[in-house]
Amino acid sequence: MQFFSRSLAQAASLTEVVPGQKINLKVDLILGHDGTWSKLLTAWKNSKFKRAPGNKVLLTIDHAYPAPTIQERVLQQELFQISKDKDLRLYNHGEGVLHQVVAEEESLWPGMIIVGADGHVATSGAFGALAFSLSPEKLVNPLETGFYKFTVPEIITISLENQLQSNVLARDIALYIIGSLGQNIKGKAVALTGSYLEQASIASKMTLCNLLPEAGVSTAFVLLSREEAEGEVYCIDVSIIEPMIAVPPAPTNVQPVKDLAGKKITVAIIGGCSAGRIEDMIECASVLKDRKIDPEVTLIVTPASSKIANEMDEMGLTSILRKSGAVVMPPGCGPCPGKHFGLLSPQDVALTTTIRNSPGRIGSEEAEIFLASPLTVVSSALNGVITKPE
Structure with a gap:
């Protein structure tokens, strides 16, 4: 067995696993945040908040902090109390968005089993972890038992070869993949390998694993070795990828930035x-130094964590x-969930590095949301129109 199948078999105490097989995975880490745990708490009350011994649970308050409404503040207080009572690890002082806090504060390892009530827990796949998204209601069972009842998905491998053009970032690769292979990877586990990843930063790997769930993948992760490739293999020459953009109403509706320029x-x-992450902030600051954004554009920048914010301050x-x-x-989610700061009006056209562009995601359902890389977004903010970065 290769890495993915072998890791699942070990976590399920089996000698082997095959696609379609129903297994019971021992969970190493459970994740959640204020965006989904109100529903989870409602379901969890049925068992009087029973928790399996030894369960490791990490929560962040990142979707609406500081609280923009009374209801959000009440939820924050509920999460504080349940975390205190049940010994859950809670980050509630603006430490940052869940997936960045996990990367900074937890020990993540290849084959680690993670489940969470969020659509982008696969971000931890950058470290080789196998992270699966569950609905809040379905996360209750792992909380109570320490196990996740799981049907083994098919797996494919995407081999990313060569180096990027200077105006292209990992975010463009992710958009290219979900735009060109969306139907091929839906419902499957996606292993990433190739010469590009051998030199890519951990931040770039996190960006890739973070966005692929928007194409409906079961999980996404980076392989330590291309010899561990499993299932059908797709090879992508990243040197031919140009700046990409996702057009509403779906992240999978992808085309080159040049097609929408202007x-x-x-x-x-x-x-x-x-x-x-800090490399994104360095990229943006290098473009904006000694320049002014277009007077008709509102540019909103959200560091992923307080550690990154501090580093930004130290670097100027x-x-x-x-x-x-x-x-x-x-630090936190920023405007992405549409819960507070940065809401869009019906007349707004937003270009963003967030993860979803469905109608109403960041405010008005009539607003247009386009997804792109930080370099494309900052270049466009300078000019007031969608701009292919130099």
């Missing part, structure tokens, strides 16, 4: 769980961003 935008958003990046006209938000 379209007016009113809001630009950079950061959060997909593109709020925060000052560069603010002087350009950008608004630098507290």
Whole structure:
């Protein structure tokens, strides 16, 4: 057996597993946040919050912090109390968005089994972890038992070869994959390998694993060795990829940025769980230094964590961003969930590094949301129109 099948078999105490087989995985880490745990708490009350001994649970308050409504504040207090009572690890002081906090604070290893009530827990696949998204209601069973009842998916391998052009980022690769292979990878586990990943930063690997769930993958992860490739193999020469953009109403509706060049935008958003890491901030600051964004554009920048925010301050990046006209938000999800700061009006056209562009995602259902890389977003914010980065 190769890495994926072998890891599942070990976690299920079996000698082997095959696609379609129903297994019971021993869970190493359970994740959640204020965006989904209100529903989970309602379902979990039925067992009086029974929790399996030794269960490791990590929660963040990142979707609406500080609380924009009374209801959100009540939920935050409920999460604090349940975390205290049940010994859950809670990050409730603005430490950042869940997936970045997990990467910074937890020990993640290849084959580790993670489940969480969020659509993008596969971000941890950058470290080789096998992370699966569950609905809040379905996460209750792992909380109570320590196991996840799971049907083994088919697996495919995507081999990313060669190096990127200078105006292309990992986010463009992710958009290219979900746009060109969306139907091929839906419902499957996706293993990533290739010469590009052998030199890519951990932040770039996190960006790739973070966005692929928008194509409906079961999970996505980076292989330590291409010899561990499993299932059908797709080879992509990343050197031919150009800046890409997802057009509403779906992240899988992808085309080259040049096809939309010149379209007016009113809001630009950079950061959060997909593109709020320090290399993203360095990229943006290098473009914005000694320049001003278009006067009709609101540029919102959200560091993925407080550690990244502190590093931005130490490097002088925060000052560069603010002087350009950008608004630098507290660490967390930022406008992405549509819960507070940065909501869109019916007239807004937003270009963003967030993870979803469905109608109403960030406010009005009539607003247009386009997804792109940080480099494309910041270049467009300068010009006031969608711009292919130099």
